[in-house]
Amino acid sequence: MQHFEVSIGPWVIKYRWWIIAACLIIAAASGSGMRFLTFENDLRVFFSEKNPQLQALEKLENTYNKIDNVYFILAPQDGKVFTRNTLYSENDDLIVEDLVSDALSLDAEEISRIRAIVLSEPRMVSNIVSPSGHVTEININILPPGKSRDEVQEVADYARKLADDFRQRHSEIDLYLNGTVMFDTAFTKATKDDLKTLIPLMFLTLVIIVGMALRSYTGTLITFIIILFSMVTGMGLAGWLNIVMTTASGVAPTIILTLAVADSVHILATVYQQMGMGVARQKAVSESLRINLQPVFLTSVTTAIGFLSMNFSDAPPFRDLGNIVAMGIMAALVYSILFLPAVLVTLPIKSTRKISNTSEICHSCNRVADFVITNRQPVFWALAVLIIIFISGITRLELNDDFVKYFSTKYDIRRSTDFMQKNLRGWNFIEYSLESGEPSGINNPEYLSKVEEFAEWFRGQPKVSYVSTYTNTIKALNKNMHNDDPAYYRIPESRDLAAQYLLLYEMSVPFGHDLNNQLNVNKSATRMTVFLKETTAKDHRALDAKARQWLRDNAPPHMFTYGSGLSIIWAHISKRNIESMLGASFGALVLISVILILALRSLRLGIISLIPNLAPAFMAFGIWGTLVGQVGLALSVNVSLTLGIVVDDTIHFLSKYQRARREKKLQPAEAVRYAFNTVGTAMWVTTLALVTGFSILSFSGFAINSQMGLLSAITIGLALVLDFFFLPTLLMTVDEQK
């Protein structure tokens, strides 16, 4: 390795033209894969095939129907749905005939009759009409052929066009779009928005930071090219590998940009330092490569390992994110140690600063070093206490994934859902497939009464806004068959009666109104859907657990089932992902520590490094728990994501400390000072770039990404604090005791 470190510089200089050409070709060839990148538009992409809740949902959908839909929510500004004009836009079907068939010819009396019918119909109130009759909706079920990924987008585009036309003609009615189709496309839009807004912002920020740190146009330009190449290579390879972009993996380019900066900054900083001390350009480049090759290589590998460990995540988008970023990081490594020096010796560069002595390189570094060395005991204990206090905040974290709230209020879908929750019914729902245990068993009055009892129990629970169940239909039929006598709004007394009402109903409804959504093929089970209002994932988990307990206590064993539906899957997804990532993060930690121990050839330093490597992530969780409380999917990948990055600063600091102790035979305190002087600037510049970079992610309108960005920024910032104040005091405490 040492021989390689010495010889790489001259080798790169000798073959610089070949290297430049080869790198350009590699960047272009891999980057051309970007044209294969496509966008996923399915909010289920966050669930793996192994996810048991997803399997339960798919089973339910196979038994009944998968419901893809578009809702048009109509809110007339005068607050009255039951006017000639609003009804005209509707098509409400009641049992045998359309309730409204020729709306424009209705007179006031008929309208109030319709209003009375609808508002006294339990299947409509709080479902498709608000109790006060001021908001209604049109529900359109969609059956995408499933042949192309663009189908959902097409449906959504068409729905938007319809909505725009409607708004133009009826400015007196507010119209909101909702439904699974609109959600699916919102995911794609969020991905594209992130790519469009975050990347330029990231470039701009990084250029400013690097420019200020290096104070060199050429250096900044080269860094810009390197990070651009790294991003293009990472994304291009993703395209070649047919990775589909999702909301989470969509932030990969932004992260690559942030991470790729560090390598260039470290190499350039040394080159300018050397040239400032009067060393010739080619020699400065060689020297920089010699000094930085090992740390740059190590930091890239450890960061990549951290990201690759995201492959153990249960959510496929995070696996993609990890892989794309890892490819980008490795590309950045190659470009930084080959392309960068080759260009440096080709382009005319000069150092703007004249520095004659190593100790004057970084004044503030020196001051920090002085402070840490003189106050080592108080600083050590103060930080130790701080670490414990921060980490203790973890107990306040509450796992909460609400995919509605993933979208910020700048998205139509979020505003529309908020409106719907406030005025019509909840968006979240839990579904149950209630088995009767025999074919045609759903006609058994005993079964029906039990289902009704279950539905009644749900209606009595807080935050339940509507329960959709087959018993509503059969009760209404019983009433209809007895001249609409309200006394007959109950479960039919005999099985044959229930079966024959159902037969009559099935034979009476027009195309598309059948009960296939609610009954299975051999009529042994019915589907119950419980709509919830203003709930959190915690509520969903709690309510489902309570419902299962109810079924255990009150229903026959064959009726027992777990709740299903997207809300339930999301309610469990964070926990599931944290469990899957725990092992992976631990594995990455072990692997990274082993690399560190081998590289530094010191078991002791490797073990010491564990604290500043691990503590920041948990401190960040603690801070989050104290200040915010609720956290989602982002939490599960935070350790893996930041571990590899946080380790970098530790490696840089420790390798310099080690060099000073071994090569220069310095005392611990002096070695700490040496480390501060040599890598202090690079460390804080790269940390600044990283913290800013990940903070930019928090501007994402998609909560998983913004939380991921903010958590990472806090973690990386804390890591620098620990590396500057805790690690040196720890080193001195341990090494001086010997």
Added chain:
Amino acid sequence: MELTNKRQKSQYLRLITFLLFILSIVFLQTSPHVLAETPEDKGLAIAIEADKRDLGYRSLTADMLMILRNKHGQESKREMRFRSLEIMDDGDKSLIIFDSPKDVKGTAFLNYTHKVGDDDQWLYLPALKRVKRISSRNKSGSFMGSEFAYEDIAGQEIEKYTYNWLRDEECEGMDCFVMERYPVDKKNSGYSRQVVWLDRAEYRTWKVEYFDRKDAHLKTLTFSGYEKYNDRFWRAAQLDMVNHQTGKSTELQFSNYVFNVGLSDADFNKNSLKRVK
């Protein structure tokens, strides 16, 4: 003699030439007319011929087994008996009596097909001991939760569609007509059009493709196991309806066809429903 003969011959020849001339004129005048038979006319002619070949069956009975399947092969069976009465100047009357599942046993469905206007439909519910009229405007609705809609099952009266012959092609190893038909009652039908394959020899329907109101291919119905009854009437033993949009399918098996069983109007009215066994 020879002269006369010759003269006679030439007169015959002239006569024949003249007749040929006349014929050719007639032919030339009529042939544009023959060629001008529009696809619409031809389609209608095919439908009329197919209908004609089934005239005179008077009444029939058969057993039906309906098997519903969803996309994942889960299935459910229903058993029924079918009775039909030929009405000369209007659509036929039919009666379907349910035997299983047990809880709907004895339920009976009576249908009067009309050449013009909505059909009349009633359902007798033995548990309620009442006959209920069904709004037959819902002809697009599912028949017993199957993939068959009423309009697929009810009598295919000529007047219910307009026609358009498309082409002739081979189907099921025979020469077939392929024609389109469009429902007359556009408001209540679930279809924009149907494409029908009939063999040229016997005018039996082999396949129907149904296109929904957006003109997307919705379902395909295939007929198989045709047998001839009473030396005249062709009936298929099995009908398979596949819904391409939902992946669901329905198999309808007919057996024990008996023709001319002596049923009368009295067996097909609302009151007879309650007595039906």
